[in-house]
Amino acid sequence: MLDIPSRVRVHVETLLAAQNNMGVCDAFQQYAPVWKPDAMNAPHPPKVAGIDPTVPTPAHTVASASAVSGAPSVPGAAAVPAPHAPAPGALLQDRLAGWVSDLTTLHELTERLSRTSTLDAALHELLRAGAALVGARRGLAVLEPADGLGPRTTLGLGLGRADLGHLETVPRGALPYDTRGGAEILHPDLFAEDGLDPRHREVAARLGYSASYALPLATESAGRLGAAVWLYDQPAEPHERRRHLAGLYARHATEHLARLLEVERTRARVAAITDGLLPARLPRVPGVQLAARHHTGPCGGGDWYDALPLPDAALGLSVGSVTGRGPSAVAAMGRLRASLRAYAVMEGEDPVAVLSDLELLLRLTEPARSATALFAYCEPALRKITLAGAGHSPPLLTGERRTEFAETSVSAPLGMLACWEAPSAEVQAEAGETVLLYTDGLLHRTGDPADRAFARLHAAAASVPRALRHDPGAVADHVLRTVLPDGPDRPDAAGGTEDVVLLAARFD
CATH class of the missing domain: 3.60.40.10 (PPM-type phosphatase domain)
Incomplete structure (x- = not known):
């Protein structure tokens, strides 16, 4: 959680006005500027279902006072602010507005996730929201609980059953994700990497993705449940802010998946006992x-x-x-x-x-x-x-x-x-x-x-x-x-x- 002093008041007129007529994510996409290509190493950021999936920088980000004024300082002269220089504290207010925007986005996405009541529905929502956060178009989630009690399943976003079958032919150590690890895995340009597994290169070319970003589905309380990976059509690398938001969301999703997993196992046990009787x-x-x-x-x-x-x-x-x-x-x-x-x-x-x-x-x-x-x-x-x-x-x-x-x-x-x-x-x-x-x-x-x-x-x-x-x-x-x-x-x-x-x- 972000430590924001309670005395600091944030005035975000654009965001609040937009929320009256549309969702928070839609308001971001309409009123906030989109990152430039140098912040995301992809010449053409992909889209998800026709909506720009990027999570933009705060709508109130402005340059520093010295950069805006552009005038040299005069010794002994009083400092005169430039015509468009921000008021005192504007930069802090702008940063706090960005933090509030991020927290509001996470709240909206986690609320959607909490409404899911089955493992499949939760995994699909995880992939959809994660794709919007990291700016990807496709992805897959692999559920492999570390305790070995199952269930084990793989779901895809924008990937058919045959596509998932091709990915399963890649050697486990060369996959773009690791269900046994505890860290994110980033491949900004698969075909430019040295030592890429030939089978992985072949499958990536067949499926048409050039970069990937994977997050583990693991927390201290829930244990290791699996992993989620998002695929980019072009070489790309999520910005640090995007990765931070996606990591927070993935941790919350893991806790929700752990609860649904326990419910699913209980239902399976009761069904097995009933069938045995x-x-x-x-x-x-x-x-x-x-x-x-x-x-x-x-x-x-x-x-x-x-x-x-x-x-x-x-x-x-x-x-x-x-x-x-x-x-x-x-x-x-x-x-x-x-x-x-x-x-x-x-x-x-x-x-x-x-x-x-x-x-x-x-x-x-x-x-x-x-x-x-x-x-x-x-x-x-x-x-x-x-x-x-x-x-x-x-x-x-x-x-x-x-x-x-x-x-x-x-x-x-x-x-x-x-x-x-x-x-x-x-x-x-x-x-x-x-x-x-x-x-x-x-x-x-x-x-x-x-x-x-x-x-x-x-x-x-x-x-x-x-x-x-x-x-x-x-x-x-x-x-x-x-x-x-x-x-x-x-x-x-x-x-x-x-x-x-x-x-x-x-x-x-």
Whole structure:
């Protein structure tokens, strides 16, 4: 931070007036002079997205009093200021104005960075802002945490996937950046350097860059996370002031990336635990084909699905959701699913008894938690399904001749009443029809009210192409793409934190 005395008052009329109608960076570019080529060893400074990316010198920089007056001193004569000489203290005021301008620029850029919530978005913002600070057009960021826990990724600004692939062929020691070092790396003129690696020279010529400036993404608290490098089309060297601003910004970006990295790792761990508690593969039962799709929310939820072979060539299908989020909900889901499997083996032909026992267990062992569940006892040879639901959405039956929701009794979720009980329902499927079991997360991710979400799901199932209906996995994928066109992992404001479960069973 710059040490500016609190008694010093800075009057920056141009900057303050410009801020009323535009951003700080835009005000700099419109009202402040641009550096001359000798301050930046590039004959034609590049541009970023049509905007001059330079960070100009302070708009109020003036020459010294002696340089402006240009008159020789007369011995014994009183010093008479030149007509355009600055007032006393003007030079200090001008320097302070430049410092305030720099701090305002950093504040605006770091504020944009702080609004990013994913690693990819933060890295893209880092490259974009850094390019504006150092006057470059292209760049790339390499994330390689020193602890080896990952994730490892490389993102480019103005560089395609093929361009990044070419850079990866350069020997690690000859790259224009170093993810293991702790200092900036400057190559003002790559092709004029002695000892440049031949492969690096070849790649630079292919990609069309002649200079580079790299900064490490490392701080004492965050450790070494990687590096960012910006590429110039012509020989160039960032001014010292530019490098100072870029270094301050990179240190702040590293701290932000470290926080996002920890969040990303936590989400990955929760997702791995959740996947480990769910079936690794679905059973093969004659007369029915199965497919499942599961997407864990960013906070980790308690949604589950299961398919269990039962005696007499029967099949038990279940989906459900435990209230709450995070590791505790995931653990409760695992306990509840394991208990349901045991009850299904003992009395699976009676779905009501299975859910009644599950409700009693939940009420005795976890009285503060509730859950929704649906259990179906399937007889593939007869294409008959007997099911019971506890506060759960009804299954959807779809085929070439019909697409309709199965009629089930309305009941409360498990753990909501002193004693749960509801009548079961029977569904008779036809050959080639698919039964879709799903959790409420699929409906909530749409962001629509319940009636519109059900209508969207119905329309998606009815629109499955005939050529895909023989494959339950293709049916499930089509339904997900249609109901959630932006993907099941989008951060929707209504339900972006919930799990999505879809279990499809096609009867031969």
